[in-house]
Amino acid sequence: MAPVRELTVGQVAMRSGVAVSALHFYEARGLIRSHRTAGNQRRYSRDVLRRVAIIRVAQEVGISLAEIAAAFRSLPEGRTPTREDWNLLSTAWRDGLDHKISQLKKLRDGLTDCIGCGCMSIDKCPLRNKEDRLAREGTGARRLVVG
Amino acid sequence: MAPVRELTVGQVAMRSGVAVSALHFYEARGLIRSHRTAGNQRRYSRDVLRRVAIIRVAQEVGISLAEIAAAFRSLPEGRTPTREDWNLLSTAWRDGLDHKISQLKKLRDGLTDCIGCGCMSIDKCPLRNKEDRLAREGTGARRLVVG
DNA sequence: GCTTGACCTCAAGTTAGGTTGAGCTTGTAG
DNA sequence: CTACAAGCTCAACCTAACTTGAGGTCAAGC
Numbered sequence: 001m002a003p004v005r006e007l008t009v010g011q012v013a014m015r016s017g018v019a020v021s022a023l024h025f026y027e028a029r030g031l032i033r034s035h036r037t038a039g040n041q042r043r044y045s046r047d048v049l050r051r052v053a054i055i056r057v058a059q060e061v062g063i064s065l066a067e068i069a070a071a072f073r074s075l076p077e078g079r080t081p082t083r084e085d086w087n088l089l090s091t092a093w094r095d096g097l098d099h100k101i102s103q104l105k106k107l108r109d110g111l112t113d114c115i116g117c118g119c120m121s122i123d124k125c126p127l128r129n130k131e132d133r134l135a136r137e138g139t140g141a142r143r144l145v146v147g
Numbered sequence: 148m149a150p151v152r153e154l155t156v157g158q159v160a161m162r163s164g165v166a167v168s169a170l171h172f173y174e175a176r177g178l179i180r181s182h183r184t185a186g187n188q189r190r191y192s193r194d195v196l197r198r199v200a201i202i203r204v205a206q207e208v209g210i211s212l213a214e215i216a217a218a219f220r221s222l223p224e225g226r227t228p229t230r231e232d233w234n235l236l237s238t239a240w241r242d243g244l245d246h247k248i249s250q251l252k253k254l255r256d257g258l259t260d261c262i263g264c265g266c267m268s269i270d271k272c273p274l275r276n277k278e279d280r281l282a283r284e285g286t287g288a289r290r291l292v293v294g
Numbered sequence: 295g296c297t298t299g300a301c302c303t304c305a306a307g308t309t310a311g312g313t314t315g316a317g318c319t320t321g322t323a324g
Numbered sequence: 325c326t327a328c329a330a331g332c333t334c335a336a337c338c339t340a341a342c343t344t345g346a347g348g349t350c351a352a353g354c
Contacts, residue, residue: 010330020331021313029311039320041331061251062209065311090254097255101248104208107237108244157300167301168343176341186350188301212341 006043009034016052023052031055031069047080054086061100063093153190156181163199170199177216178202194227201233209247210240 013020026032027042032051034042051072058068071089075081090097160167173179174189179198181189198219205215218236222228237244 008330009332019313022311024332025312037320039331041320057250057254059311061247061254090256094255097251100208101251101255103204104244104248104251107204107208108241108248109237155300166343169341171302172342184350186301188350206341 006045007048009042009044012044012048012052016049016056018052018056026052026055026065029065029069031065031072045080050081050086054089058093061097063096153192154195156189156191159191159195159199163196163203165199165203173199173202173212176212178212178219192227197228197233201236205240208244210243 007015009020009023012023016023023032027034032044032048034044034048037043055065055068059065071092074089074092075085154162156167156170159170163170165173170179174181179191179195181191181195184190202212202215206212218239221236221239222232
């Protein structure tokens with residue numbers, strides 16, 4: 001038995017909890033990579049599991065696939081990313097994440113800062129201004145933007 | 148001059164920072180309400196601004212319009228909601244928000260709990276299990292779900 | 295009384311993030 | 325050596341959340 005077996009799509013799907021179609025999709029978007037067998041089937045190295053896990057966690061907090069892909073591009077090409085590499089990545093997201101955390105806390109704590117205050121009638125509220133910027137960001141569905 | 152003037156869509160759009168088309172859309176989705184003038188134009192009472200502000204803040208942290216609408220349905224029908232009413236609403240969202248906050252912190256702090264740990268190779272990680280559940284939640288675009 | 299800008303409705307288009315299905319190939323177990 | 329599950333590709337479909345456009349109405353100024 002080989003010590004470090006490569007994984008098939010089905011295996012990755014099962015272990016990561018995402019659908020095969022989603023894995024295809026992530027690959028098309030450049031978020032994960034595979035090589036092919038002689039018979040044109042995908043084979044993944046184990047670190048794809050880590051990538052997928054990060055994708056899901058990041059998505060869950062509102063980071064778009066495009067941003068995740070961008071962040072992933074900062075990972076080393078040749079070798080399997082180390083713990084350090086991943087930490088760098090999350091550092092890059094840090095500011096955006098910090099902001100989002102504070103937004104969430106405000107909402108959780110009774111929207112005190114911006115709903116309970118008088119700023120809504122005027123336009124110097126930090127939240128409202130943030131939104132104004134968002135409002136100009138093009139068409140289609142709006143997603144949370146980090147960084 | 149009337150002391151509490153009603154607002155036109157254009158005015159609401161300007162003061163809230165969202166497009167007129169978005170206001171129409173929110174109304175169609177039951178998030179805000181208006182009555183019509185003799186000439187069939189929308190008129191809004193002032194508290195629509197508060198609603199819209201909440202919509203935007205909630206959206207920014209990943210709550211869907213459907214969920215916001217559901218929460219709004221718990222607001223009093225007849226009178227203008229008080230500060231207390233809004234607080235109740237955010238209390239209802241609290242658990243979901245708490246969860247999301249902790250996810251964000253994990254991501255921010257180097258993903259220590261679930262990416263940096265060994266749980267990714269196995270399936271007892273709280274994060275991963277969360278995703279497994281999510282994976283079964285139907286078709287279409289996935290959104291963050293609170294509550 | 296007419297022009298001009300703000301409104302109205304309704305249908306169609308857009309982006310993100312996938313899923314579904316058809317039609318065809320691979321690989322493994324019996 | 326033959327099933328038949330698992331893969332592959334590609335096009336079509338789906339939801340959320342809006343925007344855009346066409347075609348028509350309303351109202352305030354000149």
